Amino acid sequence: MSKKDKKFNYEKELKKLQIELLKFQYHVKDKGLKILIIFEGRDAAGKGGTIKRITEHLNPRGCKVVALAKPSDVESTQWYFQRYVSHLPSAGEIVIFDRSWYNRAMVEPVMGFCTKQEHIQFLQEVPSFETLLTRSDIIMFKVFLSIEKKTQAKRFKERHENPLKRYKISAVDEKAQGLWDEYSIAIYHMFLETDTNVNPWIIVDSNNKKKARINTIKHILANIDYKDKLDDKEFETDSKIIRNSKDEMALINPSIRNTMENIYPKN
Numbered sequence: 001m002s003k004k005d006k007k008f009n010y011e012k013e014l015k016k017l018q019i020e021l022l023k024f025q026y027h028v029k030d031k032g033l034k035i036l037i038i039f040e041g042r043d044a045a046g047k048g049g050t051i052k053r054i055t056e057h058l059n060p061r062g063c064k065v066v067a068l069a070k071p072s073d074v075e076s077t078q079w080y081f082q083r084y085v086s087h088l089p090s091a092g093e094i095v096i097f098d099r100s101w102y103n104r105a106m107v108e109p110v111m112g113f114c115t116k117q118e119h120i121q122f123l124q125e126v127p128s129f130e131t132l133l134t135r136s137d138i139i140m141f142k143v144f145l146s147i148e149k150k151t152q153a154k155r156f157k158e159r160h161e162n163p164l165k166r167y168k169i170s171a172v173d174e175k176a177q178g179l180w181d182e183y184s185i186a187i188y189h190m191f192l193e194t195d196t197n198v199n200p201w202i203i204v205d206s207n208n209k210k211k212a213r214i215n216t217i218k219h220i221l222a223n224i225d226y227k228d229k230l231d232d233k234e235f236e237t238d239s240k241i242i243r244n245s246k247d248e249m250a251l252i253n254p255s256i257r258n259t260m261e262n263i264y265p266k267n
Contacts, residue, residue: 018053145204
């Protein structure tokens with residue numbers, strides 16, 4: 001199969017799924033559903049590109065993307081979840097978070113933007129907070145895009161070389177490769193504490209952006225019934241791309257996993 005054929009197949013599959021997303025959005029509006037999709041992942045994991053493919057043909061009146069800047073001085077004094085709550089979906093709305101309250105599980109502790117106690121307290125509070133959201137009829141998807149260290153390095157290089165992507169580079173990005181193991185520890189602990197039966201994480205292997213996008217959309221659509229939906233087989237995901245948090249945790253370097261007790265003591 002030629003590269004051209006592969007690209008054609010991707011575009012064809014994407015178009016089919018984007019039509020399904022429109023059906024999905026109509027159903028959300030018609031039934032007054034509240035949909036929350038959280039995207040997390042390392043820097044350069046492909047969150048923005050995946051979100052773009054999900055939203056580019058949806059009606060923006062019923063779908064919004066939330067990408068918050070760092071907290072203001074006032075927000076820094078508030079309850080941690082407070083600035084996120086105002087962006088939660090109303091009836092008939094789809095809200096997508098390009099990073100979320102899980103900043104305090106990954107970026108903040110690794111970069112020193114919060115204390116160790118604030119980090120631990122956050123992880124303890126998240127399951128209860130998300131349970132409250134679910135009890136308020138919010139349907140939540142927690143998606144983590146996973147990449148390898150060499151993939152991240154390659155994408156950072158592309159950002160530096162491409163003027164159209166250079167704006168994506170931040171001070172945090174510049175340190176990501178050097179802090180790879182620290183992020184691995186934070187990610188491991190995040191899954192350990194916040195993956196629940198009610199609100200589980202779905203892990204998407206994002207080393208191949210196109211496969212990641214297709215499988216992410218399939219996973220979301222597979223878990224919601226709506227009018228005129230295609231046959232279930234059209235939403236079957238690739239087991240090599242989609243996995244659960246336990247499988248993802250098992251992939252983390254054993255020497256890093258063994259340091260968990262020292263960094264996060266049980267008492």
